[in-house]
Every structure is written in structure tokens, then in C-alpha cells.
Amino acid sequence: MSEGIYPVAVIAVIAAVTWALRAFPFVLFGNRPLPKSIQYLGKALPPAIMTVLVIYCLRDTDFAQAPHGIPEAIACILVVILQIVRKNMYLSIIAGTVCYMILIRIM
Amino acid sequence: MRELRFAFRSTIPIFFTYLFIGIAFGILMSDAGYSVLLTTASSFFIFAGSMQLVMVPMMTSGASLLSLALMALFINARHIFYGIGFIEKFRRMGWRRIYMILTLTDETYSVLCSVKYEEGLDESKAAFLIAMLNHLYWVFGCFVGACAGRFLQFDMRGIEFSATAFFLVVVVNQWRQYRTKLPFLTAAVCALGFHMLLGKEYFLIPTLVSCLAALLFLRKPIEQKGGLPDE
Numbered sequence: 254m255s256e257g258i259y260p261v262a263v264i265a266v267i268a269a270v271t272w273a274l275r276a277f278p279f280v281l282f283g284n285r286p287l288p289k290s291i292q293y294l295g296k297a298l299p300p301a302i303m304t305v306l307v308i309y310c311l312r313d314t315d316f317a318q319a320p321h322g323i324p325e326a327i328a329c330i331l332v333v334i335l336q337i338v339r340k341n342m343y344l345s346i347i348a349g350t351v352c353y354m355i356l357i358r359i360m
Numbered sequence: 361m362r363e364l365r366f367a368f369r370s371t372i373p374i375f376f377t378y379l380f381i382g383i384a385f386g387i388l389m390s391d392a393g394y395s396v397l398l399t400t401a402s403s404f405f406i407f408a409g410s411m412q413l414v415m416v417p418m419m420t421s422g423a424s425l426l427s428l429a430l431m432a433l434f435i436n437a438r439h440i441f442y443g444i445g446f447i448e449k450f451r452r453m454g455w456r457r458i459y460m461i462l463t464l465t466d467e468t469y470s471v472l473c474s475v476k477y478e479e480g481l482d483e484s485k486a487a488f489l490i491a492m493l494n495h496l497y498w499v500f501g502c503f504v505g506a507c508a509g510r511f512l513q514f515d516m517r518g519i520e521f522s523a524t525a526f527f528l529v530v531v532v533n534q535w536r537q538y539r540t541k542l543p544f545l546t547a548a549v550c551a552l553g554f555h556m557l558l559g560k561e562y563f564l565i566p567t568l569v570s571c572l573a574a575l576l577f578l579r580k581p582i583e584q585k586g587g588l589p590d591e
Contacts, residue, residue: 259419259422260394260398260419261398262425263415263418263419263425263428264398264401264402264405264406265405266425266428266429266432267402267406267408267411267412267415267428267429267432268405268406269429270429270432270433270436271406271407271408271411271432271436271439272462274433274436274437274439274440275436275439275440275442275443275461275462275463275464276443276461276462277440277443278440278441278443278444278447279443279447279450279457279461282447284451287447287448290576290579291444291447292448293579293583293588294444294445294572294575294576295444295445295446295447295448296445296588296589297543297575297579297582297588298441298444298445298543298571298572298575299445299473299534299543300531300534300535300538300543300544300547301543301544301546301547301571301575302438302441302442302469302547302568302571303470303473303527303530303531303534304531304543304544304547304548304551305547305550305551305564305567305568305571306466306470306527307524307527307528307531308547308548308551308552308555309551309564310520310523310524310527311524312555312560312563313560325521328521328525329524329525329528332525332528332529332532333528333532336528336529336532336533337532342373342526342529343372343373345525345528345529346373346376346522346525346526346529347522349521349522349525349528350376350518350519350521350522350525353518353521353525354517354518354519354521357517357518358517358518
């Protein structure tokens with residue numbers, strides 16, 4: 254252990270914060286019956302969160318500079334079309350990712 | 361065994377995402393001079409990709425523990441929202457509950473949101489194995505990157521799009537499953553609005569908070585026409 258205590262402390266602190274955040278809603282409601290509004294949110298929130306996550310993943314896209322977000326746009330459209338038409342998650346993800354990796358190299 | 365096969369099939373897309381992002385993190389750590397043990401331990405305990413990637417430069421510059429804690433709070437605050445849909449489900453999982461809670465990452469959350477359990481499958485067991493496999497892929501990727509980073513200098517730029525593609529697939533599937541489109545539209549409007557207003561660094565948490573508030577406000581119209589799917 255030549256690294257000393259600092260990196261270990263860093264990992265402990267980050268893990269503690271991350272775990273506390275993940276546990277928060279579970280601790281808040283414990284074993285009590287859930288209020289109706291939270292049951293409702295449990296269903297209404299996932300599609301909203303997933304939509305936000307997609308936009309979050311694409312946040313570094315720069316439309317002002319070449320290639321103006323075109324690789325992202327094409328790859329996303331490809332994923333959506335394949336998923337609607339073929340309904341095969343693996344195909345959609347692999348094709349979309351390969352398409353994106355090629356486009357960012359040639360554009 | 362059936363549960364394990366099912367969990368593996370449900371997490372294949374995450375396998376690639378985690379393996380490559382894990383390798384990237386492992387290389388970053390080994391280039392910064394940290395040991396394989398430390399890298400693997402950090403992935404095992406923290407298990408939060410973007411935070412771990414941010415942690416490396418902060419650690420090499422000797423950032424204070426307080427600033428690291430605040431950064432973790434800021435980057436991972438989104439996790440608070442993930443638990444809300446799984447409070448009752450995880451309650452039924454007995455001893456597996458704590459593990460499920462502490463390993464609820466973006467990717468595990470999206471698999472659990474989108475997975476369709478087959479008939480006769482032990483759902484608790486399958487969900488647990490999904491969480492565990494994802495955790496394993498992540499730790500394994502980081503380990504490989506830390507050990508063999510120097511020999512793995514392929515140009516993998518763009519591989520992170522596999523996570524985006526996966527999330528997008530989940531949204532497409534949910535779009536078909538949900539008769540009401542209001543949650544999607546609310547999220548898109550909030551995210552794009554706050555992105556324009558606050559910029560890409562700061563829009564995430566205000567977006568999630570405003571989505572939660574807006575969805576509570578829109579409860580009547582959303583629930584009205586049987587818009588939400590049953591279990």
C-alpha cells in the first residue's frame with residue numbers, strides 16, 4: 254500500500270455519498286404503505302426519467318460546430334426506426350453505435 | 361439457471377457499454393499511477409461511471425474530500441429519483457433489497473424499467489441477477505483497463521453511444537407501452553428548456569425536479585384515460 258490514505262478516503266467518501274443518494278427514497282418511506290401520489294409517480298416518472306437520460310447523454314452535442322450534431326441525429330434516428338420496425342434491441346443498439354462510430358470518424 | 365440466462369440476455373447491451381467505459385476508467389487510473397487494487401475497489405464500491413471518471417483528475421490534483429463529496433452529490437443526485445418506482449418492488453426482495461438499492465445505476469435502472477419477465481420466472485431472483493451482472497461487468501471492465509490498459513489502445517471513440525442507444529430503445533418501448541404521452545413530452549420540454557437556460561453542466565437536476573412537480577400537477581389528465589400501464 255504505497256498510495257497512502259488519501260485515495261482510500263476519496264473512494265470511501267464518494268461511495269458514501271452515492272449510496273446515501275440511492276438509499277434516500279427507500280429510507281424516506283421505510284416500510285410504511287406508500288401514499289397514492291408516490292405510487293402514481295412510480296409509474297409516471299420512469300418514461301420521463303428515461304427521456305431526460307437520452308437528452309443528458311446527448312448534452313455534449315455541438316450544433317454550432319461541424320459536424321453540427323449530424324452523427325448523433327442520424328444514429329438516433331436509425332436506432333428509433335430499427336426499434337420500431339424490427340423490435341430487436343440488440344440490433345438497434347449495435348447498428349446505432351457502429352453507425353455513430355463510423356460517422357464521427359468520417360465527418 | 362433460467363433466471364441467470366434471462367438476466368444475461370437482458371443485460372447484454374450493458375455488457376458492452378460497461379466493459380468499454382470501464383476499460384476507459386481503468387486506463388485513466390493506471391495512467392494516473394493508481395494500483396489495480398484501488399481501481400477495482402473503487403468500481404466495486406462506488407459503481408457510478410461518470411463520477412468515477414471525474415474523480416481521477418480531482419484525485420491527482422489532490423482535491424479536498426469536501427469538494428469530492430459535493431461533486432458526488434451533484435453528479436449523482438439523479439439517483440434519488442430512480443428509487444421512487446422501486447420502493448414496493450424492492451421491499452418484496454428480502455435480503456437482496458440492500459444490494460438492489462446500492463447498485464441502482466442509470467443502466468440497471470433502465471433495464472429494470474424495461475424488462476418483461478417471462479412466465480414462471482422468479483422475478484426477485486432475476487432482478488437481483490440483473491443488478492449483479494451489471495455490477496460484475498463494470499468491475500471487470502475497470503479491472504481489465506487497469507491491468508492491460510497499455511495493450512488495449514484501440515480507438516474506441518464513440519462506443520459510449522451504446523448507452524445512449526440503449527436508453528433510446530427503452531424510451532421507444534415505453535412510448536408504445538404508455539397510452540399517455542405526457543410524461544415524455546413533459547420531460548423533453550423541461551430538459552430542453554433548462555438546457556437552453558442553464559447550459560449542459562447544470563440542467564439535469566432542475567429538469568428532474570421540475571418533471572416531478574409537473575407530473576404531480578398533471579396527475580388527473582395522465583391517469584384519466586387509463587394512460588399508465590398496469591404492472
